[in-house]
Amino acid sequence: MRKKILSLALVLALFASMCINAGALMFINGQFAEKWDDNSYQFGVKKGNGEYDMTDVINAQGGIDWFRHANGGMDSWERVYDMPDRAAAERKVAAMKAELEARYNVTIKIERAEHPLYLIWTLEELEAGMQSIPAPLVNAVKDKLSPKLTIRLLTKENEWDFVSGVYYSSANRIDIIYDEEHTIVHEYGHMLHTKFLDKKYGAGKLESMWTAKNRGVSYGYGYGYYDAGVFVTDYAATSYREDFADSFAYFILYKDEVLERRPNSAVADKMNYMQELLCSTFSLDASVFSGAAQPEPQPPAGATASPTNDSLTCDGAAQNPTVYKIGGSNYFKIRDVAAMLDGTGKQFAVGYDGQLKSVTATTGQGYAKQPGDLAGAPAGGNKTAEISSDTIYVNGEKVDAEVYKIDGSNYFKLRDLGKALDFYVGWSQERGVYIETDKSYS
Numbered sequence: 183m184r185k186k187i188l189s190l191a192l193v194l195a196l197f198a199s200m201c202i203n204a205g206a207l208m209f210i211n212g213q214f215a216e217k218w219d220d221n222s223y224q225f226g227v228k229k230g231n232g233e234y235d236m237t238d239v240i241n242a243q244g245g246i247d248w249f250r251h252a253n254g255g256m257d258s259w260e261r262v263y264d265m266p267d268r269a270a271a272e273r274k275v276a277a278m279k280a281e282l283e284a285r286y287n288v289t290i291k292i293e294r295a296e297h298p299l300y301l302i303w304t305l306e307e308l309e310a311g312m313q314s315i316p317a318p319l320v321n322a323v324k325d326k327l328s329p330k331l332t333i334r335l336l337t338k339e340n341e342w343d344f345v346s347g348v349y350y351s352s353a354n355r356i357d358i359i360y361d362e363e364h365t366i367v368h369e370y371g372h373m374l375h376t377k378f379l380d381k382k383y384g385a386g387k388l389e390s391m392w393t394a395k396n397r398g399v400s401y402g403y404g405y406g407y408y409d410a411g412v413f414v415t416d417y418a419a420t421s422y423r424e425d426f427a428d429s430f431a432y433f434i435l436y437k438d439e440v441l442e443r444r445p446n447s448a449v450a451d452k453m454n455y456m457q458e459l460l461c462s463t464f465s466l467d468a469s470v471f472s473g474a475a476q477p478e479p480q481p482p483a484g485a486t487a488s489p490t491n492d493s494l495t496c497d498g499a500a501q502n503p504t505v506y507k508i509g510g511s512n513y514f515k516i517r518d519v520a521a522m523l524d525g526t527g528k529q530f531a532v533g534y535d536g537q538l539k540s541v542t543a544t545t546g547q548g549y550a551k552q553p554g555d556l557a558g559a560p561a562g563g564n565k566t567a568e569i570s571s572d573t574i575y576v577n578g579e580k581v582d583a584e585v586y587k588i589d590g591s592n593y594f595k596l597r598d599l600g601k602a603l604d605f606y607v608g609w610s611q612e613r614g615v616y617i618e619t620d621k622s623y624s
């Protein structure tokens with residue numbers, strides 16, 4: 183067979199860390215999207231109901247070759263459902279690109295003739311990389327760049343090409359050839375180095391301060407430097423600028439691990455020094471770089487919410503909630519969900535706690551449908567959705583959820599509510615989004 187087949191264990195391990203949200207393209211995630219020699223693609227796919235994982239193959243024309251149940255044994259290939267159409271995937275690419283450009287004040291140039299499903303994966307990797315850089319640092323940088331940062335996504339030239347990214351300082355452009363989270367962070371490190379740190383400290387002075395941490399070891403090609411605890415990777419050992427960029431990437435992605443595993447080493451010194459340089463250059467508090475305290479980068483204030491009438495059933499019965507789509511995910515009112523679940527094993531009451539200034543949900547109690555509940559697709563076209571700091575307390579416990587306020591009402595992701603209130607949310611091509619109350623959230 184021409185395709186490599188992923189083992190189930192690998193599939194499950196990769197999916198374990200994924201986040202799934204409802205929507206037409208919700209199951210696309212490129213954790214193991216791979217391009218094969220014949221220009222076809224294999225994608226990691228998970229259905230919204232979370233029941234099983236599959237891999238798909240898309241041929242060079244964007245058509246489907248075959249499907250496999252990842253949990254159905256190696257030979258149980260069958261067609262399970264249709265992939266979303268190409269136009270829908272293209273719209274998703276355009277929306278993701280626009281969203282990332284606005285959030286990070288960058289220009290993204292897609293110069294790859296790839297299937298749009300592959301581009302979705304690429305943009306997700308880019309987003310994951312950018313999100314790993316603490317928002318206060320990104321925000322301190324993003325409007326000060328001249329010219330504005332351009333991120334160009336190029337096709338990998340050939341399989342022997344090991345260059346995954348390049349930073350061009352005069353154009354202020356990062357080319358990404360091979361997508362992985364590490365690539366953008368490394369190139370971003372080159373950008374910070376050239377555009378900010380060299381200017382603050384003087385290029386020559388910074389170089390001598392940095393290389394003084396090398397404990398007498400010189401740069402050069404060769405392996406084994408990493409083991410000596412002088413450089414974060416063997417690649418970092420090749421030159422001062424690569425050392426700096428790779429140290430930045432390690433500082434962002436694995437600082438705590440490096441400090442724990444190599445205390446008192448040169449690499450530990452570099453992690454601490456990197457923090458010092460960034461904090462003083464950008465007036466940041468060191469807590470910005472401590473893993474636990476990293477604030478999530480916020481979507482731009484005033485995201486666009488579009489009314490949607492995607493189908494939704496509860497225990498097989500069609501429902502008519504008011505739903506807005508924001509950034510590809512559907513958002514619901516908690517009272518609509520309470521009205522749908524009333525009378526089922528997953529029913530819950532909705533109240534308001536004046537002291538907590540918060541909506542409360544109490545499981546096991548019924549809910550009396552109010553005027554305005556389950557009123558269907560909202561009129562009035564697109565609205566502006568503001569990130570809401572409101573939350574809900576379920577049985578007295580505060581729930582972590584992404585909440586948007588639209589026209590004064592709070593909207594939640596259905597899966598966040600499913601998780602907090604333990605009802606099952608699934609998705610399939612035939613059924614759309616569905617709730618089942620005889621099952622737990624999974």
Ligand SMILES: [Zn+2]
Nearest residue numbers: 368372424427
């Ligand atoms: Zn580099």
